[in-house]
Amino acid sequence: xxxxxxxxxxxxxxxxxxxxxxxxxxxRVRELRSPGIDHVETxxxxxxxxxxxxxxxxxxxxxxxxxxxxxxxxxAGTHVVEDIPEVVAAxxxxxxxxxxxxxxHLGASEVxxxxxxxxxxxxxxx
Amino acid sequence: xxxxxxxxxxxxxxxxxxxxxxxxxxxRVRELRSPGIDHVETxxxxxxxxxxxxxxxxxxxxxxxxxxxxxxxxxAGTHVVEDIPEVVAAxxxxxxxxxxxxxxHLGASEVxxxxxxxxxxxxxxx
Numbered sequence: 001x002x003x004x005x006x007x008x009x010x011x012x013x014x015x016x017x018x019x020x021x022x023x024x025x026x027x028r029v030r031e032l033r034s035p036g037i038d039h040v041e042t043x044x045x046x047x048x049x050x051x052x053x054x055x056x057x058x059x060x061x062x063x064x065x066x067x068x069x070x071x072x073x074x075x076a077g078t079h080v081v082e083d084i085p086e087v088v089a090a091x092x093x094x095x096x097x098x099x100x101x102x103x104x105h106l107g108a109s110e111v112x113x114x115x116x117x118x119x120x121x122x123x124x125x126x
Numbered sequence: 127x128x129x130x131x132x133x134x135x136x137x138x139x140x141x142x143x144x145x146x147x148x149x150x151x152x153x154r155v156r157e158l159r160s161p162g163i164d165h166v167e168t169x170x171x172x173x174x175x176x177x178x179x180x181x182x183x184x185x186x187x188x189x190x191x192x193x194x195x196x197x198x199x200x201x202a203g204t205h206v207v208e209d210i211p212e213v214v215a216a217x218x219x220x221x222x223x224x225x226x227x228x229x230x231h232l233g234a235s236e237v238x239x240x241x242x243x244x245x246x247x248x249x250x251x252x
Contacts, residue, residue: 006242006243006246008242010200013201013203015201015203017201017202017203018200018201018202018203021200021201021202021233021234022200022201022233025233025238025239025242028238028239029239029242029243031239032239032240032243034243034246034247036243036246036247037243037246068246068249070242070245070246072200072242074136074144074147074148074198074200074232075139075141075143075144075147075148076143076144076147077139077141077143077144101249103245103246103248103249104245106200106242106245107147107148107151108147109241109245110245110248111241111244111245112151112154112241113151113154113155113157113158114158115235115237115238115241116132116134116151116155116196116198116232117132117155117158117160117162117163118237119196119229119230119232119235119236119237120132120160120162120163120194120196120229121160121162122229122236123194123227123229
């Protein structure tokens with residue numbers, strides 16, 4: 001199986017701590033050591049680095065042949081519907097040997113409702 | 127057991143479709159019919175209605191004696207750290223018979239890393 005990377009793409013913030021939260025989230029995903037994901041990277045649409053193109057390029061430099069891009073966004077706004085696909089299309093044109101696949105954004109994720117209930121339940125036990 | 131409501135609090139957006147996404151998320155949470163949650167409501171910090179006070183008041187009007195407030199935010203910015211607690215404190219002062227408990231924000235949720243891997247895995251199967 002070819003090396004498969006997960007790229008978590010967040011909006012990016014002027015507030016450094018918010019960007020750091022995204023990197024910490026990626027670290028927590030890494031720690032789960034999913035058998036289907038060989039590496040986890042982060043990238044930002046704007047205001048923080050690396051940007052999406054640089055994040056994708058870094059995955060390729062690290063050996064990825066397949067990249068799953070996860071839009072870490074709550075709403076399907078312009079960023080999710082237009083900006084991210086645009087960057088991905090440009091990247092694909094320059095890297096025809098790398099498969100880049102984009103998942104639904106976080107807010108539309110099927111697993112989110114149950115995750116929210118788990119958070120509510122964990123508070124109950126506290 | 128006293129009626130326990132879940133109030134999902136989002137930032138709110140000028141874009142109506144984004145607010146609608148939050149309401150749809152709440153509907154998906156409702157459909158799971160968690161035994162520990164009797165009712166699910168939504169509220170917005172700004173730019174959409176109801177605001178947090180009105181959302182809490184609606185829960186009480188519907189019979190809640192315990193409200194779990196879930197901050198649907200990715201980062202622990204001012205909104206999560208200051209604004210929401212401030213509104214909750216004011217509400218508590220006026221409603222001493224209602225227990226309002228605030229969970230960690232979505233971005234810090236322990237269930238999020240696994241949820242992200244599930245999204246990535248579901249794409250693989252597609």
